[in-house]
Structures are given as C-alpha cells and as structure tokens.
Amino acid sequence: MMEWNSQNGIGTVGRGRKLSVWWSRWWRIGWWCLIFGVAPARGLRAEAGADGAGGVESMDLRLEELRRLVFERNESIQIKQLEAEIGRRTHLAEQGLFEPQVVGTIERTDSQRPNNFQQQANLGFAVRPELLERNTTYDAGLEFFTPIGTRFRAGYTLRELANNIQNGLGPEYETFAGARLVQPLLKNAGTGPTLARIRVAAINSEIAFQEYRRQLMLTMAQAEAAYWDLHLTQEQERISGESLALADKILTDNRARVEVGKSSELEVLQAQAGVSLRRTYLNQARQKVYDGGTRLSTLYSYRPAETNALPRAVERPAVSEDPMPLEESYREAFYRNPDYLIRRNQVEQENVRVQYAKNQRLPQLDLKASYGLNGLGDSPGDAWDDIDSHNYAAWAVGLELRIPLAGGIKERHEYRAAQLAKRRALVGLKEAEVQIFNGLDAARRKAQLYREDVGNYQGVSDFHERLLEAQLARLAVGTIDSKTVLETEEKLFQAKAAVVESMVLYCKALLELELVRGSLLLARDFEVSRAQLQRQTEAALRGANVAAPDLEAYQRRVQVEFRRAVHSRY
Numbered sequence: 060m061m062e063w064n065s066q067n068g069i070g071t072v073g074r075g076r077k078l079s080v081w082w083s084r085w086w087r088i089g090w091w092c093l094i095f096g097v098a099p100a101r102g103l104r105a106e107a108g109a110d111g112a113g114g115v116e117s118m119d120l121r122l123e124e125l126r127r128l129v130f131e132r133n134e135s136i137q138i139k140q141l142e143a144e145i146g147r148r149t150h151l152a153e154q155g156l157f158e159p160q161v162v163g164t165i166e167r168t169d170s171q172r173p174n175n176f177q178q179q180a181n182l183g184f185a186v187r188p189e190l191l192e193r194n195t196t197y198d199a200g201l202e203f204f205t206p207i208g209t210r211f212r213a214g215y216t217l218r219e220l221a222n223n224i225q226n227g228l229g230p231e232y233e234t235f236a237g238a239r240l241v242q243p244l245l246k247n248a249g250t251g252p253t254l255a256r257i258r259v260a261a262i263n264s265e266i267a268f269q270e271y272r273r274q275l276m277l278t279m280a281q282a283e284a285a286y287w288d289l290h291l292t293q294e295q296e297r298i299s300g301e302s303l304a305l306a307d308k309i310l311t312d313n314r315a316r317v318e319v320g321k322s323s324e325l326e327v328l329q330a331q332a333g334v335s336l337r338r339t340y341l342n343q344a345r346q347k348v349y350d351g352g353t354r355l356s357t358l359y360s361y362r363p364a365e366t367n368a369l370p371r372a373v374e375r376p377a378v379s380e381d382p383m384p385l386e387e388s389y390r391e392a393f394y395r396n397p398d399y400l401i402r403r404n405q406v407e408q409e410n411v412r413v414q415y416a417k418n419q420r421l422p423q424l425d426l427k428a429s430y431g432l433n434g435l436g437d438s439p440g441d442a443w444d445d446i447d448s449h450n451y452a453a454w455a456v457g458l459e460l461r462i463p464l465a466g467g468i469k470e471r472h473e474y475r476a477a478q479l480a481k482r483r484a485l486v487g488l489k490e491a492e493v494q495i496f497n498g499l500d501a502a503r504r505k506a507q508l509y510r511e512d513v514g515n516y517q518g519v520s521d522f523h524e525r526l527l528e529a530q531l532a533r534l535a536v537g538t539i540d541s542k543t544v545l546e547t548e549e550k551l552f553q554a555k556a557a558v559v560e561s562m563v564l565y566c567k568a569l570l571e572l573e574l575v576r577g578s579l580l581l582a583r584d585f586e587v588s589r590a591q592l593q594r595q596t597e598a599a600l601r602g603a604n605v606a607a608p609d610l611e612a613y614q615r616r617v618q619v620e621f622r623r624a625v626h627s628r629y
Contacts, residue, residue, distance in 0.1 A: 117352070117371035122286060125370075126583060128359035129282045130275070137599075139267075139274040144596045146260075146267030147589070153260040156253075159203040162214070166196040192222035208253045213238040217439060234442040237431015237453070244458075245421040255415040262408040266401050268589050273397035276579045280570045282358045287563040289351040290372040294559040296344035302552045303337040309534070309541055310334050316537070326541045333545040340552075376562040378510050385503065388576050392495045395577030399495060402488040409481035416474040423461040430454040495575060502572035509565035516561055520554035527551055 130136065173189045200214020214236075221230040247253070310330035317327055352369030356362070363369050383391070393399060431453050434445030445451055463470075527547050533539040573579040580586040587595065 116368040118368050119373045120286075120355075120370040122283065122374050125282055125286055125355075125359065126279060126585070128361075129278055130585060132360040133278050133358060134360060136271075136275055136278055139271040140592065140596055140599070143264075143267045143271040143589075143592060146264035147593060150257070150260040150264040153257045156257065157204055157206065159201055161199070162202055162212075163199040164196070166198075168192070168194040168196070170194075190222060190224070192220070194221065195219040204253075206250050206253050208243045208247050208249065210241045211238065212240070217442070229437060232434075232436050232439050232442040234434040234436075234439070234446055235431050235453075236434075236446050237429060239427070239429035239431075242426040242428075244424040244426055246419060246423040248418075251414050252418045255411055258411045259408055262404050262411070265589075266404050266408075268592065269397040269400045269404070271592065272580065273401070275585065276397065276574055276577070278358065279579060279583065279585065280574050282355065283570055284567050285351065285355040285358060286372050286374075287376055287566045289348070289355050289370070290375065291559055291563045292344060292347040292351045293372060295556055296341065296348050298552055298555050298559075299337060299341040299344045302548060303334065303341050305548055306330065306333040306337045306545060309544065312535075313541060321537055329541045329545065333541070333548075376566045378513055378562060378565055383576075385499065388499050388503075388572075389496070391578055392499060392576045393492075395581070396491075396495060396575065397577060399488075399491045399577075402484070402491040406481070406484040406488050409477065409484045413474070413477045413481050416470070416477040419470045420467055420474055423459075425459045426456075427459060428454075428456040498575040499572065502568055502575055506565055506568035506572060509561050509568055512561040513558060513565060516554055516557040520551065520558055523547060523551035523554055 170192050171189060195218070197217040197219075198214065200212050202210070202212045204210055216235045218233040219230050220233060225231065242248075310327065310333070313326045313330045317324060349369065352371070353363060355370050361370075432446040432449060433451040433453055434442040435451075436442035436445060527544070530539055530544045530547055534541065534544050570579070573582060
C-alpha cells in the first residue's frame with residue numbers, strides 16, 4: 060500500500076546547503092504557526108487561526124466524524140427516512156382492510172299519509188282515513204371483510220312501532236337477528252384482487268426503504284468526495300505556500316548578491332515576477348479551500364458564518380488494491396445496489412397490477428345469502444322470546460350478475476395500460492443491469508489507471524525535486540540564472556499537485572465502485588435493516604432537535620427577512 064508523504068515536498072530542497080535547509084524549515088514552521096492556531100468550534104477541535112484572506116478559522120474533521128454528522132444532520136437523508144416511515148405506515152394502514160367493525164344505528168321515523176280505499180278495506184274494523192306512525196329502529200351488528208372477498212354482516216335489529224291503527228294498545232316491537240353475506244364469484248373473487256392494494260403498499264414501502272438507502276449512499280459518497288476535494292485544495296494551498304517561500308528566498312538572495320555585485324537586476328526582476336505569480340496561486344488556493352470547506356459544511360447542515368470556522372481535512376488518501384473480484388462485484392451489486400432493487404420491486408408491483416386489471420375484466424357475479432330469525436311482541440323481551448324459540452326463520456340465497464354492454468371499456472384499457480407499465484418496468488430493470496455491468500467495469504478501470512498515475516507522477520515529482528536541489532546549489536555559486544530555477548520549481552509544483560490530485564481521483568473512483576456495487580454503507584457500518592431504520596426513525600422523532608415553536612420562530616424570521624429583501628429591492 061502506498062501513502063502519499065507530505066514530507067517529500069519543497070522543504071527537503073537544498074540538502075547540500077545547511078543554511079537553505081535551516082531557513083526553509085524554520086520558515087515553514089513560522090508559516091504554519093501563523094496560519095493555524097488553536098480555537099474551539101462547536102464540538103469539533105479547531106486548529107487553525109484566521110488565514111490571511113478572510114480571517115476564517117478551521118477545525119479538524121476526520122472521515123468518521125464527517126460520516127456521523129452527515130448521517131445525523133443531512134436534510135436529504137432525513138426526508139428519505141421520513142418517506143420510508145410513511146411507506147411503512149401506509150402498508151400497515153392497508154392491512155387494516157380486514158379489521159372487523161361494529162356498526163350501530165338509531166333511526167326515528169315520523170310519517171303521516173292518507174289511506175286509499177284498498178288500504179282502508181284491508182284494515183277492516185280499524186278504518187282510518189290516514190295513517191300516522193312514529194317508529195324507532197335500533198340496529199347493531201358486526202361487519203368484516205375476508206381475504207377471499209367475502210363481505211359478511213351479523214347483527215340484531217329492533218323496531219319500535221307506534222301508529223294510530225293500534226287503537227291505543229301501545230307500541231309493538233319487531234326484531235330480527237341474523238347474518239348476510241356477499242361473495243364475489245368472478246370479478247373481485249379470491250385473494251388476488253382482495254390483497255392487491257396491500258401487496259402494492261408493501262412493495263411501495265420496500266421501494267421507499269431502498270430510496271432511503273440510495274440517498275444515504277449518495278450523500279455519504281458526496282461527503283467523502285467533498286472531503287477529498289478539500290484535502291486536495293489544502294495541499295494545493297500548502298504547496299503554493301512552499302513555492303512562494305522558495306521564490307521569496309530566491310528574491311532575497313538575488314538582492315543580496317546584487318548588493319555585492321555578484322548578480323544583475325534582471326535576476327531580481329525574474330525573482331519578483333516569480334514571487335508575484337506564486338502569490339496569485341496561493342490566493343487562488345486559499346479561495347478554493349474556502350469554497351471546498353463551505354461545500355463540505357453544507358452536507359452536514361453547518362453554517363460557517365455562525366462560528367467563522369471551516370472544516371479542515373486531516374486524513375490523507377491511501378492507495379490500495381480492490382480485493383473483490385469482478386464476478387463477485389456483479390453478485391454483490393445485484394444483491395445490494397438500491398437502483399437495481401428498486402427496479403426489481405417495480406416489476407413485481409406491475410405484476411400485481413396486471414393481475415388485478417385482468418381480474419377486473421371479468422363479469423361481476425355475486426352470491427348473496429342471508430339467514431335470520433324474526434320476532435314480534437309487546438315488549439323487546441317478548442319479541443326476543445320469539446327469536447329464542449326459532450319459530451320464525453327466514454333465509455334467502457341468490458345470484459346477481461352485472462355485464463357491461465360494451466364489454467367493459469374502462470377495464471379493457473386499464474388492463475392494456477397495466478401490461479404496458481409492466482413492459483416499461485422490465486425495460487427499466489434491463490437498463491439497470493446494463494448500467495451495473497458497465498459501471499463496475501468503468502469504475503474498476505478508472506481506479507486502476509489513477510493508481511498507476513499516482514506512481515508515475517510521484518516519479519516525476521522526485522526527479523524535479525532532485526533537479527531543483529542541484530539547480531539551487533548552482534544558483535548559489537552563480538552558474539545558473541533564477542529563471543531556470545523558477546521554471547524547474549514550477550514543474551515540481553505541478554507534479555506534486557498532480558500526485559495529490561491522482562490520489563483524490565483514485566479515492567473518488569473507489570467511491571464510484573462502491574456505489575455501483577451497493578456496498579458503501581456496509582463497508583462503513585451504516586447498513587441498516589428495515590426494523591433498525593424504524594427504531595432509528597422513532598427515536599429521532601421522539602428526540603427531535605427542533606421543536607414546533609422553534610420551527611414557527613424560524614419561519615417567521617425567514618418571512619420577515621424575505622419582506623425586507625423585497626422592500627429594499629423595490
């Protein structure tokens with residue numbers, strides 16, 4: 060395993076000259092002491108004082124701490140986490156389809172109508188020109204739905220009848236106790252159509268979980284890539300500082316030689332131009348460090364403006380071989396890659412919908428049956444005695460058929476649409492497979508090439524470092540000009556930067572490989588099951604960092620700031 064060593068930088072030049080080595084080392088120590096101080100910042104150990112550009116401090120941040128902060132604070136991850144919980148709750152809600160329900164009703168009827176001659180004749184001795192009645196109906200029952208589509212109801216009905224035909228004999232009470240059912244025989248029959256919504260909700264819940272895994276992987280990969288980008292800009296800043304220090308030293312030496320008549324003013328002008336150019340490089344590198352720190356801070360919801368401190372990458376990338384063979388990478392990807400798993404679940408979901416739409420094309424033929432006992436009495440107890448005696452039984456059985464005249468236009472087109480949606484899902488699954496094969500191969504090749512580039516650029520860097528040492532010795536005795544030395548130093552600067560950039564690109568290629576393979580979370584011990592995610596979500600909701608009043612205060616503050624901005628603009 061190769062590790063990039065920052066001690067191979069510009070500080071080792073001039074080994075043959077003790078004065079140059081002493082000056083370079085102590086100048087570097089003084090430079091870093093000036094740039095980086097010690098200050099606390101929001102739980103992270105701050106090690107940098109204000110820099111020369113923007114007075115911004117820095118705080119040490121390790122990869123492990125970065126992953127924890129991203130996992131706990133990134134809003135995109137939290138949104139997907141909540142969506143996964145919403146999907147799980149929706150699935151549980153659909154399972155409540157078979158929950159029995161107690162149904163109770165009370166109905167009061169007050170009716171007055173005239174009797175026709177036939178009705179008066181039927182009444183016989185109790186001839187009344189009109190019928191006045193005040194009835195009260197009490198109904199209670201238990202209803203439930205079975206997995207095969209049966210709708211069943213068992214209950215008891217009591218009717219209190221009071222009318223002017225009773226001739227003051229008081230109210231009568233009719234009772235009925237029994238059950239009725241409706242069983243589909245064709246359309247909506249069986250577990251397929253009945254459980255379709257539950258199965259679709261279960262698959263949606265699994266898709267939401269895989270989308271959470273995908274978002275977590277992408278955000279973690281973005282955070283680590285941003286971390287390595289920040290490391291690259293920090294190294295560019297360091298290398299630019301060392302380059303500026305060397306150019307400044309050459310300028311000082313040239314001025315000293317001009318004073319004693321051993322050099323010309325042209326050498327001083329060349330050195331001044333080199334110092335100005337390198338100071339520009341340093342300022343650009345400082346700005347890149349600030350931009351990189353800000354981008355990294357965004358991923359774990361940290362605002363540097365609040366503490367005037369930016370994160371500082373303290374870990375260095377390392378080059379190593381990928382131990383997993385290509386065939387095993389394929390198997391791992393088809394088992395863990397969230398995009399592939401989402402596409403596979405979508406195919407399963409469309410299968411359920413196709414089967415449901417196919418069933419809906421059938422005619423609706425329902426078996427209806429009922430059985431019960433009737434009772435009548437001057438009191439509810441007397442009416443119940445009739446039921447208890449089983450003397451007045453009533454039952455019915457029959458079939459109900461519904462056939463669309465045009466053959467079911469709606470159902471036919473829905474079935475065709477479901478078939479096309481299934482075909483689309485299969486094409487998407489095939490697309491995911493091709494992307495996995497090509498993505499794994501491209502990422503492995505990319506990592507291999509960048510690993511080779513690290514060694515190649517390191518060789519170039521070592522050569523220019525030795526060449527620079529020799530040229531500095533010749534410059535000290537006046538056998539070479541400053542322009543040649545500065546040109547060599549600039550090539551060394553570029554080679555050092557290329558070494559670091561190649562290592563960063565190699566780390567990003569490994570991240571890409573782990574993303575395609577779906578093993579990024581597992582390698583960092585962030586892989587979770589659905590049960591673990593449920594517990595984490597419930598714990599997060601119980602211990603939410605932001606309470607409702609805080610959210611309301613934040614919303615009001617944002618609205619006030621927005622109105623002020625609008626008024627200031629117009």
